[in-house]
Amino acid sequence: MTNDQWGAAVRLLWGPPAKPARGPKRGLTLEGIALAGVGIADAEGLGAVSMQRVAGELAVTKMALYRYVPGKAELVALMVESAMPVPAALGAGPGPGAGVEPAGGGWRERLEVWARELLGGFRRHPWMLEATVGVRVMGPRELGWMERALAALDGCGLSGAEAMDAVVLLAGHVRGIAEQERAAGAGAGGGAGAGEGPDAQLAVMLGEVMRTHRAEFPALGAALASAAEHGGRDQALEFGLERILDGLGLLVARRADGAQG
Template sequence: MADEQWGAAVRLLWGPEPSAKPARGPRRGLTLEAIARTGIGIADAEGLGAVSMQRVAGELGVTKMALYRYVPGKAELVALMVEAALPVPDASAASAGSAGSAGSAGSVEGGWREQLGVWARALYAGFRRHPWLLEATVGVRVMGPRELGWMERALSALDGCGLSGAEAMDAVVLVAGHVRGIAEQGRAAGVTADGDAGPDAQLAVMLGEVMRVRGEEFPALGAAMASVAEHGGHDEALEFGLDRILDGLGLLVARRVGGGSS
């Protein structure tokens, strides 16, 4: 059953690239990379809902039936797009500190914390660059080598920290969930570039007039907004939440490495 449901995507993502020839005429120069990049271009401009086999075929100048010789359906097309759109996991992050060889909680923390921080920010940048990835990377589905490489990179950072396999997996899910949540907020606010006003700044503008008239009913909110306006701090939720998550993991790592109870 699993092979019937996901076999085609597994073969496309993990196997050799298929070679298809039209029944008549010269061979068309289609590649899986070109197909994926065409889908990515459509999704970047118009959203994932605009991607279809017919649309991609038209952009490539071939018939939909010709495209089916390479990709059997939209699910497999989106899987190829995800694999091509995700940035390559930064190998330098894994070598920033050797968690497995550290001999104390402090040295272990320095390695894994830096690595997970780099990992989280790079993942966030990928979601900002291609917001449709947030929609395309949910649920049970086939993942390609690059996407699994992201999971491998994060889990490798926690190697030697004293966590069980389940705890390490949960830690990665926790960090990724925070990144996704902040990226979703930015997507909803239409943030697609570093220069765009983030959701916090947009919220402040939207609430400005309301707070001017009815601010006395919401004194805590008014005080927080006034503080942000005076001292800054707009749209720093990614770093704030990431630091708090890593702080909590640091306490657990310190107990495990130091031989304390869980």
């Protein structure tokens, strides 16, 4: 999305869109348009979404759809905003898509819940991994997720830049796990490893290779054997999440010590 297109996306996401100066009375809603696009993307992927396809789903002409949304970039922005789970901290209350902050939880517990809920959103709508990259206009829900994570770190002694980097690091781990799960699901087919997580599928593939080449890769062979011995469960999310939060904990403690010194 280029600079001259941002204004339209901002108006669609953050304020009531300008009413058309002429033409028939508006019969569609931005929410309905977004939901139609989300339905297509959930079923067939983001590549299947087009203005023509969405117009067909809504039983209107493509030109009629353009009276509401100026192009596909803005359409995708509306879809992301519609599909993004509602951050609990923005007052959504209980309900589908609304998160639940742990009662009395500290920054670590709150960020752990945040990360798991974000992963849940990517699992429900894998196409959002493609739709939420690059410089683009973000809507209230998406910015609400950033606000919620930053609020969890408020009072921890981190600078604004450090808190932002911490959120980016955590989100990057979540996205990485979601990307691997998506790739594993798409590539498993009906062969060995189908229906298993990416770690398990990788172990199956490498196991075949290790049968004849283990002597060339002794460390890898030993790691795979140990993983199999302990059940071979996919633990990449938990392991990475704990290590990131452990590191943040050390930084928070260092800042606290510096403030007392």
